[in-house]
Amino acid sequence: MEKSKLVQANEKIAESVTEGYKKIESGVVGGYKKIERGAVEGFEKVSDKFVGSFLTREGESVADAKARLAAEEAARRSAQQKR
Numbered sequence: 001m002e003k004s005k006l007v008q009a010n011e012k013i014a015e016s017v018t019e020g021y022k023k024i025e026s027g028v029v030g031g032y033k034k035i036e037r038g039a040v041e042g043f044e045k046v047s048d049k050f051v052g053s054f055l056t057r058e059g060e061s062v063a064d065a066k067a068r069l070a071a072e073e074a075a076r077r078s079a080q081q082k083r
Contacts, residue, residue: 003011048062056065 051065051069052062055069056062057068060068
């Protein structure tokens, strides 16, 4: 049975609305991801600079200092949980 012209027009409208929504959605999500990535990278730069300036020991790299600090924090939390 052949679809009526009204049903065919409705389907075309639904397809174009869906396509438009998907384009808008991908644009918004893509923009958000760029902003989020920029914020995270900015925070990491500031964090690295702070750790490098104030928390590294003699001859220690920023990555080593962060690992040491994370281990110290884990030890503190473990000690608190045992109390």
